[in-house]
Amino acid sequence: MTKPITRLLSVDVFRAVTMLFMIFVNELSGAKGIPGWIDHVEAEVDGMGFADTIFPAFLFIVGLSIPLAIEHKWHKGATFTQIFLHILYRGFALLLMGVYQVNMDSYDKNNWFPRPLWAILATLSFFLIWLNYKPSISKTVKTVLIIVGICHAGCPCPYIQRPS
Numbered sequence: 001m002t003k004p005i006t007r008l009l010s011v012d013v014f015r016a017v018t019m020l021f022m023i024f025v026n027e028l029s030g031a032k033g034i035p036g037w038i039d040h041v042e043a044e045v046d047g048m049g050f051a052d053t054i055f056p057a058f059l060f061i062v063g064l065s066i067p068l069a070i071e072h073k074w075h076k077g078a079t080f081t082q083i084f085l086h087i088l089y090r091g092f093a094l095l096l097m098g099v100y101q102v103n104m105d106s107y108d109k110n111n112w113f114p115r116p117l118w119a120i121l122a123t124l125s126f127f128l129i130w131l132n133y134k135p136s137i138s139k140t141v142k143t144v145l146i147i148v149g150i151c152h153a154g155c156p157c158p159y160i161q162r163p164s
Helices: 011-030 051-074 079-105 115-130 140-154
Strands: none
Touching: 011 051, 051 079, 079 115, 115 140
């Protein structure tokens, strides 16, 4: 009998801290009066700020996490095809969420919802669509929640003005 794979707390903590710092430096970017060491160093300057260390940390933890995740799926009995399809599905989900999040700044003021409300609803939609639902939730409830998430995420599209 094989020993069950356990999560590595150090990897989870490093991932969480990296994500926290990513949000922190992105929100501070362009703000006035922040200490110089926190922000990105200008391209023509030979140096490195705190913000310049976050993306390499992110790449490191992603590179460390992927083999662990694949090993965990193998251990649970997934086939190569299942793992490959899961990677494609997760990649598509991340790209779609990225498109919505990156374009939040171009949200039209004449849209269906106020921008802050739409941003909250779009983020909630992502949770409804890609949440790892507990097995105790019925398939019908899960399907309804996913459909609700899809309906909001795509309609009304944030870049289409409401009719006058």
